[in-house]
Structure formats: C-alpha cells, structure tokens
Amino acid sequence: MRLPSLKGRRLVSALLFAGAALVAGAVIGACTSDEDQQQAQAVEQQTQQQDQDQPAAQVSGEPRGNTLQLIMDRGMLKCGVKQTQPLFGNRDEDGNVTGFDIEFCKAIAAAVLKDADAVEYIDASDASTRFELLADGQIDILIRTTTITSSRDMELDVDFAQTTFYTGQGFAVRKDSGINSTRDMANAAICVQTGTTTEQNVADHFTDIGLDYEPTGGLSQDVAAAFFEGRCDVLTADASDLASRIVVRDNADDYKILPQIISKEPLAPGVRDYDSDWKDVVNWVVHGLIRAEEIGLTQANVAANAANPPNTEVARLLGVPFEGGSVSTLGFEVVDAQFIQRAIAAVGNYGEIYDREIGDAIPRDCTLNALARPLPSEAVDCGPGEGGIMYALPYR
Amino acid sequence: MPLFYRRGFRRLLQQGLYVAATGLLFWYIYDALNLREFGFGFLSDPAAFKVANQWLIDIDGVTNSRITMYLVGVWASLRVVFVAILLSTVVGIVVGVSRLSSNWLVARMAMLYVEVFRNTPLLVQVVLVYAIFLVGAPIIQEVLNIGDFAFVSNRGVAIPWPVPDAGLWGLPDWGVGVWVALLIAIGAVAMTVRRQRQDRERATGQPQYGNRWAFGIFAVGALVTFIVLGLPVSIDRPYVEGTRYLEGMVIRPEFAALTIGLTLYTGAFNAEIVRGSIQALPRGQTEAANAVGLSAYQRMTLIILPQALRQMIPSITNQYLNVNKNSSLAYAVLYDDLFRVAGIIQNKAGHALEMFFVIIVTYMLISLVISAVMNLVNARVTRVGV
Numbered sequence: 001m002r003l004p005s006l007k008g009r010r011l012v013s014a015l016l017f018a019g020a021a022l023v024a025g026a027v028i029g030a031c032t033s034d035e036d037q038q039q040a041q042a043v044e045q046q047t048q049q050q051d052q053d054q055p056a057a058q059v060s061g062e063p064r065g066n067t068l069q070l071i072m073d074r075g076m077l078k079c080g081v082k083q084t085q086p087l088f089g090n091r092d093e094d095g096n097v098t099g100f101d102i103e104f105c106k107a108i109a110a111a112v113l114k115d116a117d118a119v120e121y122i123d124a125s126d127a128s129t130r131f132e133l134l135a136d137g138q139i140d141i142l143i144r145t146t147t148i149t150s151s152r153d154m155e156l157d158v159d160f161a162q163t164t165f166y167t168g169q170g171f172a173v174r175k176d177s178g179i180n181s182t183r184d185m186a187n188a189a190i191c192v193q194t195g196t197t198t199e200q201n202v203a204d205h206f207t208d209i210g211l212d213y214e215p216t217g218g219l220s221q222d223v224a225a226a227f228f229e230g231r232c233d234v235l236t237a238d239a240s241d242l243a244s245r246i247v248v249r250d251n252a253d254d255y256k257i258l259p260q261i262i263s264k265e266p267l268a269p270g271v272r273d274y275d276s277d278w279k280d281v282v283n284w285v286v287h288g289l290i291r292a293e294e295i296g297l298t299q300a301n302v303a304a305n306a307a308n309p310p311n312t313e314v315a316r317l318l319g320v321p322f323e324g325g326s327v328s329t330l331g332f333e334v335v336d337a338q339f340i341q342r343a344i345a346a347v348g349n350y351g352e353i354y355d356r357e358i359g360d361a362i363p364r365d366c367t368l369n370a371l372a373r374p375l376p377s378e379a380v381d382c383g384p385g386e387g388g389i390m391y392a393l394p395y396r
Numbered sequence: 397m398p399l400f401y402r403r404g405f406r407r408l409l410q411q412g413l414y415v416a417a418t419g420l421l422f423w424y425i426y427d428a429l430n431l432r433e434f435g436f437g438f439l440s441d442p443a444a445f446k447v448a449n450q451w452l453i454d455i456d457g458v459t460n461s462r463i464t465m466y467l468v469g470v471w472a473s474l475r476v477v478f479v480a481i482l483l484s485t486v487v488g489i490v491v492g493v494s495r496l497s498s499n500w501l502v503a504r505m506a507m508l509y510v511e512v513f514r515n516t517p518l519l520v521q522v523v524l525v526y527a528i529f530l531v532g533a534p535i536i537q538e539v540l541n542i543g544d545f546a547f548v549s550n551r552g553v554a555i556p557w558p559v560p561d562a563g564l565w566g567l568p569d570w571g572v573g574v575w576v577a578l579l580i581a582i583g584a585v586a587m588t589v590r591r592q593r594q595d596r597e598r599a600t601g602q603p604q605y606g607n608r609w610a611f612g613i614f615a616v617g618a619l620v621t622f623i624v625l626g627l628p629v630s631i632d633r634p635y636v637e638g639t640r641y642l643e644g645m646v647i648r649p650e651f652a653a654l655t656i657g658l659t660l661y662t663g664a665f666n667a668e669i670v671r672g673s674i675q676a677l678p679r680g681q682t683e684a685a686n687a688v689g690l691s692a693y694q695r696m697t698l699i700i701l702p703q704a705l706r707q708m709i710p711s712i713t714n715q716y717l718n719v720n721k722n723s724s725l726a727y728a729v730l731y732d733d734l735f736r737v738a739g740i741i742q743n744k745a746g747h748a749l750e751m752f753f754v755i756i757v758t759y760m761l762i763s764l765v766i767s768a769v770m771n772l773v774n775a776r777v778t779r780v781g782v
Contacts, residue, residue, distance in 0.1 A: 128743040135746075156746045177639070187640050189551060194740050199445040206446075215446050216650065217740070218730035226730060230535035230550055231649065233639050 067140050067271065067278040068335070071112055079105035080124035080139035084221045087244040087358050088145050089125075097121045100357040101143040103347045104164055104269065104286065108141065110346035111285045111339035126219070127193070131156045134270060141282060142270040145238065147197050160268040161279055162286040166368035166389065168261035169201045170239035172246060175256050177233060182260060186211045191223040191232035193241075201263040202236050220245075238265045240362055247361040281335055284395075288340035291317060291392035292349035294371060299348035306341055317341075317395050340395075350390065364388075429749070438745040439463040439754075445740055447472075447732040448648065462741045469737030470758060476651065476723050476733065477762065480658035481716050487659060488666020488712070493696065495671045506667065513664035518722055522657030526729040529649040536639045547636055550649060554634035557645035564626030572628045575621060582617035586610040650731035657729075658722060662715050669715070673708040674700055706777045713770040717763050724759075734758055 071077055081101055082089035089099040102121070110116040124130040124144045134142045135157040148160040173179045179188070182205060192199050194217040206213050216223065216232055224245040227235035235242060239257055246255050269286070271279050292298070295314065297305055302318070309315035315322035319337030347353055351371075354364055364370055365380045370388025374380070399405050443465040446455075455468055494506035513521065533550040534540050540548040547554040560572035567574075586609075593606035622628070634644025677700060685695040726733035735755060742751040 128739040129748065131743075131746060132748045151744070187642075189639070194736065194743075199740065200744070203444060203446045213446075215448055216648075216730050217447065217732060217736065222728075222730060226530060229530040230537075231530055 067275050068112070068281060069277075071140055071278075075113060075118060077105065077109040077113060077119045077141070078122055078139045079109075079119050080122050080130060080133050080142040080144055081105060082125050082144045083121075083123050084125045084219070085145065085241065085244055086248050087361055088240070089143075098357070100165065100353065101145065103353045103357060104143050105141070107289060107343040107347045107353075108282060108285050111288075111343040112281060112335060114342060116346035131158055131270075134158055134272060137272075140271070140278070145241065145267045146270055147238075147265045148268050149197060157273050158270045159273045159275065159279055160270055161282040163266040163268045164286055165240065165267040167238045167240040167265045167267060169198055169236060169263040169265060170242055170261050171258045172227070172235040172237075172242040172255055173233065173258065174254055176254075179233065179258070181258060182206070182209060182211070182262070185213060185234060187213065188233040189214045189216060189231065190234045190236055191215075191227040192217050193220045193223055193237050194218055197263070197265070198237055205262045238267075240267075240358075243362045281339070285340065285343050287392045288317065288343060288395070289347070289350040289353065290371070290390050291395060292340075292344050293351040293390075294373065294375075294392055296375060297344055297349055299344060299346075299352055302341060302344045306338075313395070318344075434750060435747075436750055436754075438747050438750075439466070439741075441745070443741070444744070447737060447740075448650075462745065466734065466737055466741060466754070469732060469734035472651075472731065472737075473720075473723050473726070473733040473735075474762070476654050476658065476726070476731070477720050480655050480662065480719050480723070481766075483655070483659040484662035484666055484715070484719065485712070487663030488670050489701075491663060491667035492670025492674070493701075495667060496674060510664045510667050513660050514668070518657060518661045519725055519728060521661055522654055522725050523728050525657045525660075526649065526653035529653055533649070536636070539636050541636075544635075545633065547634055547641065551639070551641065551646075552649050553647045553652065554636075554641040554644045555647065556631045556633045558629045559632045561628055561630035563628045567626065567628055571625065575625050575628045578621045578625075579618055582614055582621070586613040586617070589613060648731075650726070650729050653729045654723065654726050654731050654733075657725070658719055661722075662719050665715050665718075666712060669708045669711045670704065673704040676707060677703055709770060709774045709777065713767060713774075716766050716770065720762050720766060721759060 079102075081097060081099075083091040083097055085099070087099055089097065089101045091097050105119045105121065106116040109119045122133065122139050124133055124139065124142060130142055130144060130146065131152070133139050142158070143164075145165070146160075148163065152158055153160060171179075171182065171185075179185060185206075190202065190213045192202055192215045199215070199217065202213070202215070216226060218226070220237065220241065223232075224235060224237075226232060228249065235245070237245075239261060242257050246252050246257070249255075269282050271282060292302075295317075297314065297317070305314055306318045306320050309318065309320055309322050312322050312327050316327050318341040319339070320341070321327070348356070354369065358364070366382035366386040366388070368389050370382075370390060372388050372391040374388070439462045441462055443460050443462045445465070447465065447468060455464070491506045491509055494502050495510065497503045497506070530550050533548060536549045536551045538549070542548070545556060560569065561567075563571065590606040590610035593604035593609055596602075597604040597606065632643045632645075634641055634646070636642070681699055681703065682695065685699040690698065723733060724735040727736055727739075738751050738755050742748050745751075
C-alpha cells in the first residue's frame with residue numbers, strides 16, 4: 001500500500017490540529033464566557049466544598065452563586081415569560097411583549113437595575129422546558145403563569161416567590177352544551193393543555209367522580225383553537241387562562257366558564273433554589289406593590305409622596321428620609337433602599353397593574369386577588385366565603 | 397531546528413491537545429450530569445395524567461407508571477408510521493406509474509401532485525390537513541351520517557369495526573384467538589399448496605393456478621372455521637349520542653391529519669423514486685414484453701414493476717426512515733405520540749436530558765428495525781431466480 005503523499009499528510013494533520021484547537025476553544029469558551037464566569041466559579045467552589053463530605057449525586061440543588069449580583073453585573077434582567085397568552089404574557093403584532101406577568105419583570109428591573117426597560121424577555125412559552133431554562137441559568141426569573149406545587153418546589157431546581165395571581169382550574173363550555181358541572185361530562189371530549197398541572201388535576205378529578213373522558217392535549221393556544229372549532233365539548237385550563245382565551249373572541253358570548261373550580265392555582269415567580277438574596281428582592285418587590293395599593297400609593301403620586309412623605313411608613317417603603325432623619329431599614333449591599341419606590345414609579349401598584357393588564361376580562365372584586373383589606377373607598381360587599389387574600393407583609 | 401518545527405514534537409502537541417480537549421469535554425459532561433442527578437428512576441413513578449385512548453390500548457393513566465404512558469406514546473407513533481409507510485408506498489407506485497402514462501391528463505395530474513407536495517414543508521401540510529379537518533368537517537351536532545354506517549365530523553370519522561364476540565356457543569374471551577390461530581394455520585397450508593403448484597408449473601409448463609388455489613383454500617377454510625366456532629367476530633356499528641361517538645372505531649382527526657400529511661408528502665418522493673427506477677430499466681425490457689404480446693397491464697405487473705421495485709428498495713428505505721422521524725410532527729396537531737408524551741413526563745418530572753436520551757434511543761430503535769426489515773426484503777428480492 002502506498003503511503004499518502006507528504007502534502008496529503010500535512011493537510012490531514014493540519015485539519016486535526018485545527019479541529020482540536022476548535023474543540024478546546026469551545027470548551028474553554030463555554031466555561032469562561034463573561035456572563036457565566038461568576039456563576040461558574042461559584043459552582044466550582046461549591047462543588048469542591050461539597051465533594052469532600054457528600055456523595056457527588058447530591059451536589060444538585062446546592063448554592064449556584066448569587067443571581068442578584070449576576071444581574072447587577074450584567075445590567076440586564078433575563079425574564080422568562082409566556083408570549084402566547086393574552087392578558088398575561090403575549091407578543092403583539094409589533095413584536096412587543098405585554099401582559100400582567102411582564103409588568104412584574106419591569107417592576108423588578110426598575111427595582112434592581114433602576115431601568116424598567118433593562119429586561120430581556122426570553123420566550124418560555126413552552127411549558128415543558130420552562131424549568132430547564134431556569135435551572136440552566138438561561139433566565140434569572142420565571143414569571144409565566146406558573147403554579148406553585150409541592151412536587152415542583154421539592155423536586156425541581158425552582159423556588160417560588162410571593163404569589164402574584166390566584167386562580168384555579170376551571171372549565172369552559174358552549175352555553176348551549178347543557179353542561180353545568182363535571183358530572184355532565186361523562187365520556188366528553190376535553191381539550192387539555194399539556195405540560196402543565198391541568199392534566200393531572202383533570203385526571204385526578206375524573207377518577208374521583210368515577211367518570212371517563214377523552215383528552216386531546218396540546219399547547220395552550222392550540223387546544224383553545226381546537227375547542228373553538230368544536231373539536232372538544234370542554235376546554236380546561238386555569239380560569240384566568242380560559243377568560244383570556246374567550247375575551248378576545250368575537251363570539252365570546254357563546255361560551256361560559258363553569259363556576260366549578262377543581263384546583264388551587266397560585267401563580268408565582270420562580271427563581272433557582274438556594275438563591276436567597278435574589279428571592280428576597282423578588283418577594284419584597286411583589287409585597288411592595290401590594291402594600292402600595294393598600295396605602296394608596298400610585299404611579300402618579302409616588303414622586304410627590306417621596307418628596308414629602310406623610311408618615312414614617314411611606315418614608316420607609318420609599319426609602320426616603322422623614323423629617324430630616326433616615327428611617328430606612330430596607331435594601332441590601334447591592335440594592336439600595338429606594339428599590340420599591342422605583343418599582344411603583346415604573347408600573348404602579350398592584351391594583352393599577354391589574355386594572356391596566358386584566359381589567360374587566362377577569363373581575364377582581366370578591367375574588368382571591370382582591371386586597372384582603374380593601375381601601376374604604378373601594379370596599380364592596382362580598383358573599384360568604386368570598387373576598388381577597390392579597391395581603392402585603394410589613395415593611396420595617 | 398527549533399523544537400516547534402520538529403515533526404515529532406508537533407505530532408505530540410497535536411495529539412496532546414486533542415486528548416486534553418476531549419478529556420475536558422467529557423469532564424464537563426460528567427460534571428453537568430452529576431449536577432442534575434442523572435438517572436432514570438423517575439420513569440417508574442405514577443404518571444398521573446391521561447392521553448387519548450388508542451386502538452388496542454385502553455389505559456387509565458392516573459395509576460400507571462410514566463414508562464407505561466411513554467410506551468402508549470410509542471404505540472401511537474408506531475401506528476402512524478406503519479399506516480403512513482403502507483399508504484405512501486401505494487400512493488408512490490400509483491402516482492409514479494401514472495407520471496409515465498401516455499394519457500396526457502393522468503401524467504400531468506401526477507406531476508402536479510408530486511411538485512406541490514414535494515416542494516412544500518411537511519409541517520405546513522400536516523397543520524393544513526388538521527385545520528381543514530377542524531374547520532371543514534361538520535361539528536358533531538351536524539354530523540354527516542353515511543347510511544348509519546359511518547359518521548364524519550370534526551371529532552373524527554367513526555366506522556364499523558370487528559370486535560370479538562361470544563358467538564353462538566358462548567365462547568370465552570379468548571375464543572377469537574383460537575380462530576386467529578386457525579387462520580394462520582390455514583394460511584400456511586395455502587401458501588404451501590401455492591408453492592408446490594408453482595414448482596409443478598415451472599417443471600411441467602402446464603398452468604397450475606397456484607394463486608387461485610391458495611386464495612380458495614384460505615377463503616373456504618376461514619369461512620368454515622368461522623361458522624364452526626359459532627361466529628366469534630361481530631361488526632360493531634358506531635352511533636352518535638349527544639356529542640359522543642359510541643361503539644365502532646373512531647379515527648381521530650389528529651391521527652388522520654398526521655397520517656394523511658405524512659402519506660401525501662412521502663408519497664410524492666416515493667413516486668419520483670418509482671418513476672426513476674422504471675425509467676432506469678433498459679428499453680429492451682418493454683420492447684421484449686411487447687414482442688411476446690403482453691398487454692400493457694401484464695407488461696407493467698409482470699415485467700417492469702418487479703424489476704423496478706427491486707432497484708428502488710435502498711432509496712425507498714430512506715423515505716421510510718424519514719416517515720419515522722417526521723412522525724414527531726405530531727406535536728403540531730395535538731396527537732399524543734411518543735415525543736409529546738415524553739414532553740408531558742418531562743414537564744412533571746424535570747430530567748429533560750434523560751427523557752431526550754430515551755426519545756433518541758426509541759427513534760433509533762424504530763429506524764433500525766425498519767432498516768433491518770428492508771434489508772431482509774432487499775436481500776430476498778435481489779436474489780436472482782426467485
């Protein structure tokens with residue numbers, strides 16, 4: 001056999017060399033890109049410490065570094081949001097992402113980065129990969145109509161902050177279908193959103209009431225479209241989701257949402273496990289927006305209140321001196337005391353966000369999303385078992 | 397000579413770098429896996445969800461394990477792949493032959509079909525078929541009733557379907573199994589008779605009608621055993637009650653859309669393969685067939701197709717493998733195939749890496765089985781003298 005010519009061999013070795021260099025470059029690059037550098041170092045340190053006294057398999061879930069610091073250094077908040085659900089997180093024709101969840105991204109960006117627009121909205125519309133996005137560090141926070149559940153909290157690398165919206169799984173049907181509760185749904189064709197807690201709720205519920213049903217599963221917007229074409233008798237999802245699907249339709253009056261709610265769905269922002277500082281900030285921004293509504297601070301009057309606080313509590317919440325002396329106890333090393341003030345200035349209080357993004361599409365009075373203690377001027381008479389539980393924790 | 401220009405040193409350097417880079421890569425992967433608690437234990441946990449029941453599968457997912465539900469998804473994928481492969485082959489042969497027809501209209505229609513379906517994305521076709529079904533078919537309240545025999549609505553097409561029956565003698569549930577076993581035995585006998593007759597035909601030159609004998613034996617045998625066993629199978633006719641189909645077999649729109657989409661798309665490619673294989677045959681084959689006075693139909697079925705089909709097997713195997721892979725477009729039409737079910741599991745349990753590992757292995761296994769079967773077929777038909 002003839003050996004390859006010298007020229008050929010040179011070419012081969014040059015190619016090999018280039019390939020090896022590329023691979024090495026890619027690996028080193030992946031480990032030390034600017035954004036991930038701090039995180040990678042933190043992971044390394046933690047891993048080394050843990051390796052000494054714990055088996056390797058339990059490394060998961062240990063500290064991942066400080067996301068808050070990471071965001072400050074980056075100057076940009078990576079917010080994982082839904083882009084396919086009107087009212088909550090939706091991408092309009094112009095490519096703008098809007099909705100209830102989006103407002104909280106803005107509020108947090110304003111609080112942490114002093115700029116409500118310093119947000120990169122990362123598409124987390126696909127329910128089945130959202131937690132991976134978070135665990136992988138591709139997003140800093142997941143604000144995407146995500147339900148807090150025990151199994152998610154305990155099994156996945158996710159930790160939930162304060163609930164921003166309370167809902168429950170409901171059923172939408174045509175008004176002329178004659179269906180008034182799940183008891184009327186024997187062998188019904190039901191369109192179910194896949195990759196969510198809804199599938200399990202509906203499976204559990206029908207097992208409990210001893211009926212069978214025929215599911216058609218898919219992405220939220222796909223199953224909704226199928227339902228409106230008559231593919232299914234019933235569409236099941238969070239009641240808030242159902243409302244958002246029906247309200248945008250021309251023939252919205254042909255459909256109704258059954259009063260029956262078969263699950264609790266508290267929707268909350270998710271952050272990574274073992275990331276306390278970051279979770280604290282998220283929590284207190286949400287509570288701050290609720291507190292602002294409780295004491296009547298709005299986007300319009302927050303500047304005036306900050307310039308001339310009427311009492312110590314307002315001064316403390318907004319991080320400004322009261323009668324010449326500092327009363328602030330808020331803030332961390334990296335987040336100053338005025339972070340709530342900036343959040344309110346950027347998006348308004350909780351009630352303003354609700355009115356702006358959801359409004360009458362999902363009535364708020366007497367639901368869980370109303371304030372636990374409404375302002376006297378807004379108090380309405382609710383029936384027994386009704387009323388809000390939006391209750392801000394104290395700032396002091 | 398400086399060290400860097402020495403051949404030995406440079407080789408060592410190159411290889412060293414390569415080993416180091418590979419090592420780093422594997423260390424990185426190992427580290428990442430450790431961090432994620434890599435393992436498959438989660439697959440044996442309860443599934444706690446339900447998917448649409450499929451033919452032969454009647455499963456309640458609340459208590460089944462996740463792996464069971466995954467296998468239901470695999471079964472759903474297999475059904476689509478199997479039906480789409482069969483139908484796309486038929487479409488391919490019919491259209492491929494039609495393209496060579498001397499009838500102007502037939503040839504142009506075939507060409508139009510091929511060009512439309514070969515040059516548009518499969519995803520578009522599948523979604524379009526599904527949308528047409530949902531929007532175009534009547535809603536269940538206005539179901540299209542075909543003589544109380546079949547029903548069409550956008551909930552699916554309900555058709556009569558054979559089901560096991562206790563029959564005249566009150567057979568137990570497995571009674572129908574006896575009949576199926578008998579059918580297989582009778583089929584074997586029929587095939588043996590056919591082969592013997594064909595051998596005799598070849599030896600003596602006298603027509604022995606092997607096919608007719610085989611068919612006759614099978615038909616008579618099937619009928620006799622069916623009666624003797626007391627009619628172990630009855631036909632289940634569908635009916636509509638409220639908004640539900642009951643009894644019969646329901647072909648769901650999701651299954652239909654995916655299967656039709658795959659069939660039309662792959663059929664166009666198959667047609668081109670069939671046409672190419674026929675055109676690649678030497679002209680002498682056609683002329684020889686004409687010379688011995690065969691009709692156009694005989695020429696095609698006895699001379700041209702047997703040789704052309706032999707040639708096209710390797711290329712058509714690729715199309716079958718594509719059907720398998722493209723079946724994952726079920727995702728776009730709400731069909732609960734293995735990929736979607738895996739997605740559901742993944743959402744509940746996390747473990748995306750493991751799930752994708754399982755998904756890839758499953759698709760590879762199905763592909764390898766298809767390849768193996770096609771290789772067997774190939775080995776058989778390329779043997780000269782069979």
